[in-house]
Each structure stands twice: as C-alpha cells, then as structure tokens.
Amino acid sequence: MTSPISDSENWQPSELERRRRAERQRKTQKNVLIAGISSVLVLGTFSIILVNSPGWISLRDTFFKWAYGVEVLPKVILGFTTNITLTLIAGSSVALLGLLLALVRTSRSPALTPFRFLATIYVDVFRGIPMILVILLIGFGIPALQIPGVTNEVLILGTIAVIITYTAYVAEVLRSGILTVHPSQRAAARSLGLSHFQTLRHVVLPQAIKRVTPPLLNDLVALIKDTGLISILGVTDAVRAAQIQTAKSFNYTPYVMAALLFLAVTIPLTRYTDRILRRSMERQNAQGLT
Amino acid sequence: MTSPISDSENWQPSELERRRRAERQRKTQKNVLIAGISSVLVLGTFSIILVNSPGWISLRDTFFKWAYGVEVLPKVILGFTTNITLTLIAGSSVALLGLLLALVRTSRSPALTPFRFLATIYVDVFRGIPMILVILLIGFGIPALQIPGVTNEVLILGTIAVIITYTAYVAEVLRSGILTVHPSQRAAARSLGLSHFQTLRHVVLPQAIKRVTPPLLNDLVALIKDTGLISILGVTDAVRAAQIQTAKSFNYTPYVMAALLFLAVTIPLTRYTDRILRRSMERQNAQGLT
Amino acid sequence: SSSSEDAAAPAEGCVAGELATVEAGALIIATGEPAYYPWVIDDAPESGQGFEAAIAYAVAEKLGYGKDAVKWIRSTFDGAIAPGPKDFDFNLQQYSITTERAEVVDFSSPYYKANQAIVSFKGSKLDGVTDLAGITAAGAKLGAAVSTTSLDVIESQLGLKASVFNDNAGGVTALKNKQIDGLVVDLPTAFYLSAVEIDNGIIVGQIDGSDAGDSGFGLLLAKDSPITGCVTDAVDALTSDGTIAAITQEWLANTAGAPVLK
Amino acid sequence: MSLSPSALLSVRDLKKTFGSEVVLDGISFEVPVHTATVFIGASGSGKSTLLRALNLLEQVDDGVIELDGEEITAVDIDPDQVRRKLGMVFQAFNLFPHMSVLENITLSPIKVHGLTRDEANERALSLLERFGLREKADQYPDRLSGGQQQRVAIIRALARNPRLLLLDEITSALDPVLVNEVLLTVRELKEEGMTMVIATHEMGFAKQVADQLCYLHGGKIVESGRASDVIDRPKEPETQEFLARVHSAGRL
C-alpha cells in the first residue's frame, strides 16, 4: 500500500523544506532562549536578593551549615533506614490492600453492596482522620488492651497504622484509574472469554495503573516521608533524628540533610518511572501536532 | 426507527421474565445477606474481643472519655478554624498553581522546554522534601533574612509553605488526568477551530479533572489535615489544640475530637463529590453488564 | 502533695534492689530525647552529669540499685503518657505534677519546683517590664513549648494567647526572628537559653507557676505501679537528708536571682 | 421449549429497552449451524444491541436466548463459559490500546483457550498475513488506519475459533478489495463449520453472505428469509419501502 523506505532512501528534503526546518529550528531556539534567559533572570534575581539580605549569613548558618550537616549525617542516615524499611513493607501491603479496596469500590455486582458500603466507610474514615491519631490508637492502644498473643512491638504496630491510612489513599487513586478505563474495553475483554479477574489483570489494570502513575508516585513519596510519623511511638526515623539533633544544637541543618536523603531516593525513582511511562505512551499513542 | 414507549406501555413481562427477575432478586438478596452477615460477624467478633480485653476500660478512658472530650471541644474547634481558613486560602492557590504547573509539564511545545524542565525540578524537589522543612525554611528562614518589607507573619508564611508543597502534589495529579485524555480529543477540538486554551478549557480539562477527582479529593483531605503542620511555627490548629490538652491531662480524647471535626467536614464533602461524579458518569457512559 | 496515696505498695515492702521492676534486678529509667542542659549534660544521662541525671542515680541508689543496675532508655512524651504497660520503671523529663495527670499515671513526690521565666532579648517589647501587668500592657506575644507548664502560665496566669512550639528550638528561632516577643520556659532553662542561644538574651523575670496548678516536677510511673510508694519514699528520704538540695546546688546554683514578676 | 434440531442459536421474544426507548421488541429467530444470518435495518434500529445481547453484554428485559440448546439467559448461567463459544467483532473495534496488534490477537487464545504463546503467535501471524497486516504485528492500534484496525478486530475474533461469530459492521472501514476478502473468509469459515450472525449496512455484502436475511424495523424483525427473496421480492410494506429508498438512492 505505502511505499517502503527503500523507495526514497535517497530522498532529500526540498529547498523549501530545508528553509522551513531551519526557520522552525531558529524559532524554537529563539523561544527556548527567551524562556531560558527569563527563567535564569528570575531565579538569579531571587538568589541575589537572598544572598544580599541582611540575614543571609545567619540563615545560611542555621539551615545550611554543611560541616555540621556532615557531622550529623550518620545519625540521620540511621534514621533513614527506618523510613526505607517501613516503606518497603508498608508500600507493598498498601498496594495490595488498596487495590483490593479499589476493586470492591468499583465493582458493580449488587451482591457486593455491603462490602462496597464498608469499603466506602473505610476510605472516608481513615483518609479523613489525622494519621497521628491512627498511630496513637494502634501503637499505644493495642498494647494497652493487653490481649494475649497480640504483639506490642511498636515497629509492627506503627507499620500497621501507616498501612491502614495509606490504603485509604491509594485505594482512591486506583479507583480513579479503574474508572477511566472505558467500559467498552471490559466488554471487549469479556467477549473474548476472559473472566472477570483476567479482564482486570490483563486489560483494565494495566491501563488504569499507567494512567494514575503520577498520583501513585505522589503517594509513594509521601509514604516514605510519613513512615516517619511513627516516631511518636519512640522509633527514630530520619526527620526525628534530625529533630533530635536540632533540639540539641538549635540548628536546622539536620533537617536539610534529611531532605537530601529523601530526594536522593525519590528523584531517581520519579525520573525513572516517568521515563518508562513516557516511552510506553509514545509507543502507544499516535502523536499529532495538537 | 425504534418504537416509542407508547407502543408497549401496557407491556407486561412474560411469566418467564417474572420468574427470572424474582430469581435474580432472590439470588442478589441471598448474596447481600451472606456478605452482610459475614461483615457483621467479622466486625462483631472484633468488637467483642476489643470490649472484653483486659485493657479495654483503660483504653476507653484514655481515648474516648466523652465528657472530657466535650469539655475541650471548644478549644479544638477554635484550632480547627485555622485548618479551615488555611485550607480555603491554600486550596484555591494550590488549584491554580498546580494547574499551571501541570499544563507546563504536559505541554509539548519545544519553546517551553526550559519551563518544563524547571517545573519538573520543582515538582521533584518540593514533593520529595518533608513539608516540615519547607515550613521551617519559609516560616523561620524568610524572617531571618530580615529583608525590608517582607512579612514575618507566620500565618502568611506558613500558608505559602503549604501552598508550595501541595502545588507539587496537585500538579502531578492534574498532569495524570490531562494525559489520560486521548490525543484525538484535542485533534477534534483544534479542528473545530478552538484555540489551544479553549481546547484545554472546554475539552481536555473537564474530562481530565473528572477522572482524577478521587485523588484530588485525597489531596484536599490531606491538605485540611496538613495545614496543621504550620503549628511548628507556633500557630494552633485543631491537632495542636488537642495536643495541648492531652499534654495537660495525659488523655487522648482531644485527638479523637479533632478527628471527628475533620470527618465532619471531609465526609460530607467526599460523599457529595462522589455522588456528582457518579451521576455524571452514569449519564455519560453506556452501561453494559461487565 | 504526693499522688501515691492510692498506690498499693506500702513503703515497708521496699526491699532494696528487689523491687517489682520491669526487669528484675535492674532499674529502667526513661528520659527525653534529647535531654536538655542543665537537666542532663550533653544528652548523656549515663554520665550522671546534670540535675535530673544526678537525681535519677540518687533515687536508684536509695532503692538499692547501683550505677550498674540502672538502664537508661529514651521515651517520647506520648510514649510516657500512653495507657497500658510501660517499658520503664520511672521517667523523668521535667514532668509537672497535676491532679489531672495523676488520674492517668503515678507521680512520686516532687524533686524540684521550678519557677517559670520569660526569656527575651534586649530592646524587645518586654525589655524593662517589671510586673505581670506590664506584660499584658506591652501587648507582647509569648511563646512556649507544647506539653510544658510554661504554656499554662501564659494562658491561665497571664491570660494571654500563646504561640505553641514543638520544642524550645522552635520557640528560640521564633524569638530570634522577632516573631514572638518572649519565650516562657522554666527558670533553669531560661538561664541557659538567654546566656547561650539568644543574642542579647535577657530574662525578663520569673513567675511563680503554682497558681497554674504546678506542684513541682515528679518522677512519672505507670498508673498503679507497684513501686510508686517505694520511689516516693526514696525521693522523700533524699529531700530530708539534703541530697536533693546538694544536687540542686551543684547543677542549678546559678539559676537564682532573676527578678520575680508579680 | 425445544430447539429445531440443527439450530445452534435460538432467540425467542427478545425485548430490550433503554430508559423509555424500546430497542428490541419481541425478536425471535433461529440460526442453523454452518449458516450466516444477516441483520439489515436503518441506523439505530437495534442491530448492535441485539448482537451485544447475544453475547450477554446487555441484560435483556424479556425473552430467551438458547445456545446449543442451553438457555443462556438463565439466571445461574456462567457467562464466561458461554462466551468461550462466541466470538464478537465490535462496530467500534474496541481494540486494547496498551497491547500491540499481536498481543491483542493472542490474548484470548493464550489466556482462555490455553494455547502456548508460540502456537497463538503462529496462528495470529498467518491470519495477519492473509489480511495484509503482517508488518503491523508489533504496531499499537492507535497507529493503524481505520481499515487496519477493523481487520485486527476481525482477526482477534477469528483467532479464537469460536462456535458462533457475532459480526457488527465488519466491512465499514474496508476498501472494496478487502470487503471481498472478508466475504471469501466468511464463506470459507462457513464451510469449515462456523456459524455467524452479522449486522451490516452493505446490501451487496448482505446478499452475498446471507443464508438468512432479517430486516429489523421498529424493534421487530419485519421480514426474514433467503437473502434474494427478501431483497429482490420483499413482502412486507415496511421492507418494500426501505428497499425502495435504498434502490432510489442507487445503493443496490
């Protein structure tokens, strides 16, 4: 139907097209330059105002005292391992439970009405109340009950509390993803003989999850940070470690070190996921000019 | 083409169909019953274990001492007004700025590359670092600079910090919504002569926002709670008010009161939005059996 | 003033070194993290340096636990007050004894009664104020850390609305930024802060916090702990034999002399 | 309730409404094995709805559908089991945008019918070859032309070797040469034992492929019979009028 490339392998753009491309490139370059320069100007102005303000030195010493930062870094890193461990454990549980909840909430079967009702209440309640209360209730409340055989290990209980809260958030994100998959996709899958579960597995979820990857990453990044909330139970995470140091020294650099640690994990994660996502979208979509 | 309803206004379902409907109803009822009973059983068992555990009374007195809760409620409500006020102010700014950022990040124009780059860095950084650090940096850092004419009012600075952080989150949610709108929709809108902006306004965003409403609500609910983080600057929100009371009495009921206040706002909000969303989806989509 | 009346254990039952502690043969003492100067020096309670560290070892000794039998742990504020079993025998981090709190936990008799003091800086609204009325008149904005008696002093005694911070670090920063005019802390801390942390720091004056229901710092124990009686007895004994006075003299001597605001 | 011996599909008194609109109003027909039953009728007359109902994608409001003598409209039927025997090509194709052409085609053979990936690929590639799409195997549906997408949808249904094929306007996006190719395919399939229900607007195609032609109007099958009879010698006034207008439009 269409000619293979070999036909026109030695095709050269016309004079006109060459001019057009050059002009397009020139225009783009000009615009990029304008955008770039204006960005640099704005940021530069801010930096200059910052550095020349009367309090800059004192601010720098309070927040960015690198020598001190390096000194406390090992302690903050030690705390950070708590964040990472909890994130790995909580993250996978949250993914599973959140998915389950999202599936229940998006199911249409009338038989599941009671579960749907409970799932809705669950999400509304655990999303709505401050996580600190959930952590207190689980982390201090459960041991206080003194039920035989139930752990009173704060790490475990704290992790459970984190899972409970984040499951509510992630369930909503996944639910929104599932709802965006057009019903005709399910119809097609079912008409091919795929079971309800297979339809979810192969048709609905792959599309749904791809679509909500940015908000899912939001929640993952927030989770890494929020696992630290269990420090009220006496566990030391990166931020708590920083807080301890700051409380001693009245200097905020430890917080900055903690932030750098977080970024060291989250930025590569985000960039990597984003690239995968963009590739898959580029492969999938026809890209016009709009 | 098809007969109007009048044709068959006096149509009665056949004997078979009546049996089928009855059976379907019976089956549904049975399943609902099973689901309902099993839910009640599970929840009931948990409650019984809870109430009969050795520490239940002490737990109840510590977390659910209603008389005390009512006593401190006015103070918690006073703190809660801070959450609400900040949410209203921050929420609208976040919506605007988040949208702007999302639009920059989803734009394809090569001229915007520098802005896209900056927007990506912005999101990565401010999403990744603990909000507490942003609040400290803005709330304590800016006044420390002693730049003439710049406020050192903690409420304003704290709100700015909250806006900065949440903008990053909301931008990602909106970006994901925008990406789910199929390019052919833009093509159709542009081919109708709509400008880039009109296309966004009338075609892309209405679909995008509807699709990400659940994660947007996640962020709104989280925002209501997280506005409280500016309490590290010395402002009293609902959770801080509860904490102050708890520190006095060593009783956690104030936290529970705070949680109830949050729920009193977030649940109606969520239910209402959900209903609107469901209605619009029902109107829009053909609903098959799958 | 002790809340141990309702504690079951009679003082006579205190066999030295063999109390019904969390871990038999050892005494687990909790404090905050970090523990502040001058209560604990260098955040190292094990050294026995600092007022509360010294008190802890003195009480331990009275109870029949040598230096080696004492184990230190750190607890958060919430960890100390949460219901249910505790992982420490007693906890000291400047917990003020109030009747309300005593419904939830046990306290020993007080081992120290600190006045509250207002820290500020030269040239602030509060510089030169000499009485309580002057503070209100100055329209001053006062701050305090959460879960301290200082907060009660501002709110119930001065009738002002306080800016409440997570810890003293936050309050100090706000003070340096002039976002508040004064920070209320207990007197020993006030001396430390005004001398070390705040440029041109001053102590405006001290306030007797008793009116806010403060009856001094006590050792905090689990509700109905079997050793509350013994610990109270030990504190009482240390008070009467002058040990506590000596420790106070050693660690808090230079904290007298701020004008009292009335 | 018995079925004529050779009928694979038997529909009785089918009724379907959308809100206040009665789309199917007492549809009855039988489809003998190895035959093609074609539905014609105006746009909006309910052809697609009927095919969706046969595939249990719409819950009917009354009536019975029997497949292989089994009432598939019964309440306790397992639709997955029913659909294993059915293949459907949707009017809007409904390809899976996140899967390549090959993955679209092999999904069901592998997951539902238990073929190995190699077997499924082989079969898929030979069908792609036949419909001139061999080189698009790894392309994604969004990047195909309309006719290419339609062919993939047809191949996806064929690759499963169903007992009964439900084909909704499968020639709408095809060029005339391809229409002919599809026509030949349909005939071959019949010979191989396939049974089909087809909805179409193409009178020529209908005439050439139909063993039984049904004219759908006002929610009812107004007339049915051999294709040449219905088209060339319609009996009912509605059919006569429709075909007269088709004629006058020069489309026969």
Place this chain on the structure above:
Amino acid sequence: MSLSPSALLSVRDLKKTFGSEVVLDGISFEVPVHTATVFIGASGSGKSTLLRALNLLEQVDDGVIELDGEEITAVDIDPDQVRRKLGMVFQAFNLFPHMSVLENITLSPIKVHGLTRDEANERALSLLERFGLREKADQYPDRLSGGQQQRVAIIRALARNPRLLLLDEITSALDPVLVNEVLLTVRELKEEGMTMVIATHEMGFAKQVADQLCYLHGGKIVESGRASDVIDRPKEPETQEFLARVHSAGRL
C-alpha cells in the same frame, strides 16, 4: 508559486513519513472552489493522513499546502486562523464524550464563531432534525449507535459553515438511506458554495459526489480526473488493477 484562479486549495509535493514508512510521497493536487475532490485507495494508503495534514494536525515532511492563496504550511502561520475556515469529520468521529450531542455541535459555533447560544442551538437542532436525530439532542455520544455518532460528527462539522470541508469516510456507519441523505447534503452544500475534500471506500458514493477523483496508491496520486473517467476508463495500470479487483468483488 501562483495558484490557478479558482483553486481554493492547492497542494504541491506533499510528503509525510511515519518512522520508516513513507505514507505520502509527493502528493500534488488542486481543489477548485465549489467542487468536491474525492480520494479513493486501499486501506492504509494514506487518505486519513492526507486529510489530517490538510487540517494541520500532522506536520508534513515536505511540500506546500496553500489555502486561499496563503501557504498554510509556513512556519509562522497561525493554525487557529486556518482552521476557522476548515471543517473536519474524523473517521473515528472523535465526539466529546463529556458533552451532549447538542453541546458537541454548538461548542465551536459559540466559542469560535461567536454565535449566541440560541442561534447555535437553533441551527444545530435544524441539522439534527434533517438527519433524523432531533430526539437525541440531549443524549451523550456513548449512548448512540454507530450511525448516529457518525451523523453527529457530520453535523458538528457542518454547523460551523466552513469554507472547506474535509470528510473522512463519512458514510461508513450509515445505512443506505442515510448515505443518500448525505449525498444530497453534499450536493446542496456545493451549490451553496462549499468546497470539499473527501476520502471514501464507497465507489458509488465517490462516483456520485466527485467533481475530481484521485486514486491514492504507494503514497502517490496515481491517477486523477473526472470520476466517470477514472472509474470507468482508468488509464494507469495500478488503477486498472485496483478497479478490476473492485469489479470482480462485485462492488461496483
């Protein structure tokens, strides 16, 4: 570089590739005002791509498109201004699922062409009436049959009164009676002064509507001329072969 006096659209040496696939390989043609130019060709021959390129929805790799004497492929052109003069019906309809039929149709007249809502509604409703869709005005696209959706897409383009209409397979989902209705509409529009570029697989439709017929093959316009000439007396061997196969398929 000048344009023949009556040509509204003039295309010269248009080239478009997707990756390694050359889809349009030096396309040149002119469309005089008040005429319809029809493109036929096998599935995948590039008809849709060409129409999208004319609407500036695809960036061409070489060549020139002139509309009203203005080079719209120029770098500094404002595509919004160009598209105000153009109307397009997409092969896949591309209706807005979040808007009712009426809103779909009136969006552009109100937002782009500045009509009041009442004026726009009136015009939309009369067009809906004409295409038998009056009672679907408040329905949402997902709930329409294929043919109904296609009619809405046509109406949406017509409602804007463009100078040049680009119509991609606008009869594929329509029943024969409606095809005729569209045919009449196209003729009327031409009389009212509209110019059109049409891609279609329906040889009958092409023959009846085309002032100029172009056969697209291998990325090139192999043959063009009056419809009756090209279809009944094709000169080029490729055209002859294609039409022969169409003939033998009984589709002419």
